[in-house]
Amino acid sequence: MRQPVQGFSRLSKTEKIDWLIAHNLNNDPTAREILLQYWNSDEKLQELHDGFSENTISNYYLPLGLAPNFLINDKLVTIPMVIEESSVVAAASKAAKFWLDRGGFKTTIKGTTKSGQVHITYAGLRSEMDAFYAFAKADLLQSTEQINASMKARGGGLLDLQLVDKTKDLQGYYQLHATFDTRDAMGANFINTMLEQLATTFREKAAQFQGFSIAPPEVVMSILSNYVPDCTVHVETRCSIDKLGIINGISGADFARKFVQAVDIAIAEPYRAVTHNKGIMNGIDAVVLATGNDFRAVEAGVHAYAARDGQYRSLTRARVEDNELIFEAEFPLALGTVGGLTSLHPLAKLSLQIMGNPDARELMSFTAVCGLAQNFAALHSLVTTGIQAGHMKMHLANMLEQVGATDAEKVKLREAFSKTTPSYSSLKEEIQKLRS
Numbered sequence: 001m002r003q004p005v006q007g008f009s010r011l012s013k014t015e016k017i018d019w020l021i022a023h024n025l026n027n028d029p030t031a032r033e034i035l036l037q038y039w040n041s042d043e044k045l046q047e048l049h050d051g052f053s054e055n056t057i058s059n060y061y062l063p064l065g066l067a068p069n070f071l072i073n074d075k076l077v078t079i080p081m082v083i084e085e086s087s088v089v090a091a092a093s094k095a096a097k098f099w100l101d102r103g104g105f106k107t108t109i110k111g112t113t114k115s116g117q118v119h120i121t122y123a124g125l126r127s128e129m130d131a132f133y134a135f136a137k138a139d140l141l142q143s144t145e146q147i148n149a150s151m152k153a154r155g156g157g158l159l160d161l162q163l164v165d166k167t168k169d170l171q172g173y174y175q176l177h178a179t180f181d182t183r184d185a186m187g188a189n190f191i192n193t194m195l196e197q198l199a200t201t202f203r204e205k206a207a208q209f210q211g212f213s214i215a216p217p218e219v220v221m222s223i224l225s226n227y228v229p230d231c232t233v234h235v236e237t238r239c240s241i242d243k244l245g246i247i248n249g250i251s252g253a254d255f256a257r258k259f260v261q262a263v264d265i266a267i268a269e270p271y272r273a274v275t276h277n278k279g280i281m282n283g284i285d286a287v288v289l290a291t292g293n294d295f296r297a298v299e300a301g302v303h304a305y306a307a308r309d310g311q312y313r314s315l316t317r318a319r320v321e322d323n324e325l326i327f328e329a330e331f332p333l334a335l336g337t338v339g340g341l342t343s344l345h346p347l348a349k350l351s352l353q354i355m356g357n358p359d360a361r362e363l364m365s366f367t368a369v370c371g372l373a374q375n376f377a378a379l380h381s382l383v384t385t386g387i388q389a390g391h392m393k394m395h396l397a398n399m400l401e402q403v404g405a406t407d408a409e410k411v412k413l414r415e416a417f418s419k420t421t422p423s424y425s426s427l428k429e430e431i432q433k434l435r436s
Ligand SMILES: CC(C)(COP(=O)([O-])OP(=O)([O-])OC[C@H]1O[C@@H](n2cnc3c(N)ncnc32)[C@H](O)[C@@H]1OP(=O)([O-])[O-])[C@@H](O)C(=O)NCCC(=O)NCCSC(=O)C[C@@](C)(O)CC(=O)[O-]
Pocket: 085, 086, 087, 088, 089, 090, 091, 092, 093, 094, 095, 097, 275, 276, 277, 278, 279, 280, 282, 374, 375, 377, 378, 379, 381, 382, 387, 389, 390, 391, 394
């Protein structure tokens, strides 16, 4: 049996690679080559990347692409997108181009409030917790003043603090529920620091309070919430049916009718809703990644929001009203344009620069637009040609690599599949023909 490694974190990068190749890769001589091939020749830059996380041995590239021509609140924006999947950037670009001549996208920030909780247990009387909170509240607030000062000076900071009785959900469970505005920061570290200070003061005050009939309440943990239903952006695009034109051979009226039906199906049916929202996240995640934001936080928050009424549903809505197709969504997006990796990762910084150095509210808007556009493009294909025609056209480059086509074969195969949708089997068949 293989023995566990001790003190792996303290090995140098080269030692980690040596260990990996000996223990996990059967001394494969190509492994080191692959890992080293992705090291940056600029040592300083490599050191920066090595420091982003832990036990790093190389860099993992993803493509950074551009989706130009987004008209957002009457401003032309080029959106940087980091994504590994083919056809996503093309789809976003196509949707941007489609809406460019039809009024573009309009966004409204509905709120920027985030929250965090100090999770507490107390088995005694609720009235005792209430009395304690009245006793401690001023000191709880006062103890955060220093940490809060700069954020407050920016117009944000701690907004409110409440004691919440959650004993109906879980025996003896209470929260200090705090709300925040973290301005241009995503705010996780700021909120967590604030909550941990509240927890410290809570413990101190609980030890002083004389009104508990049993042992004082216990702080279980303090952490921000990635559920951000009050940090949302509304995004909308609308166009008269007459201006839709003929879409992939379908009249504007028929297109709008089928488009609305497709969205309604995703509202009613969770199996479809998950895929529908995955398509939206193709756009949202790509901007979140390009700007060095936390995509796990965004993903968790978005999907919780999609299930907020108890059933997982489409995040987008569509309707025809007064001869207009209206397509809209509200996305919860906790994003930062300062902090985290946003200015540390040179490409994240450049991505923000590409969009004109937006503040967090603008970045919420641009990201939401990319999500809505992506959904538009996917539905546009789904209700007309089907998804495979466009998607596989873009995926062809990957497929050609997979089947080991030479440069000369690639040219012939591209030609052969210029009018039909490729699949692996048809591609293999065609390459056999070329080689026989
Ligand atoms: C793929 C397209 C765009 C082809 O669409 P097309 O009509 O064949 O493209 P075109 O060659 O006529 O070009 C039109 C425009 O599309 C863009 N475009 C076109 N080609 C490129 C390219 N190579 N590189 C960059 N941009 C490209 C570009 O904006 C271009 O304008 P131009 O630049 O020429 O002025 C279209 O079929 C499409 O939008 N399909 C949808 C693709 C999609 O949604 N992909 C996501 C992956 S599938 C998935 O994960 C989610 C899903 C679908 O399951 C979600 C759901 O079910 O809801």
